[in-house]
């Protein structure tokens with residue numbers, strides 16, 4: 001079935017805000033549409049330390065971030081592929097995730113994440 005949208009019909013997009021700490025320790029308030037990856041929202045905010053070289057194809061690990069400890073249990077489980085990629089980092093910790101594999105949602109609003117050092 002085709003969906004028709006009138007030219008002046010507003011489309012509601014829920015936004016999620018979160019905080020990013022860059023490698024110099026500066027904080028950035030970032031906002032992105034629910035369903036987008038944290039990597040996309042960080043990159044779209046102009047934080048160029050987020051290299052994301054593979055564009056989210058789960059092959060580079062240049063989107064490595066640390067998630068605040070209190071929130072780590074609220075994130076979806078890590079896939080074996082994400083786990084394998086993070087194993088290649090010298091900077092992996094228990095708080096490590098790949099930002100292209102976690103997605104904005106109301107439940108994660110206010111999340112604090114820090115960019116991991118470059119490998």
Ligand code: FES
Pocket residue numbers: 039052053054055056057058059060061062063098099100101
């Ligand atoms: S952007 Fe390459 S693994 Fe996330």
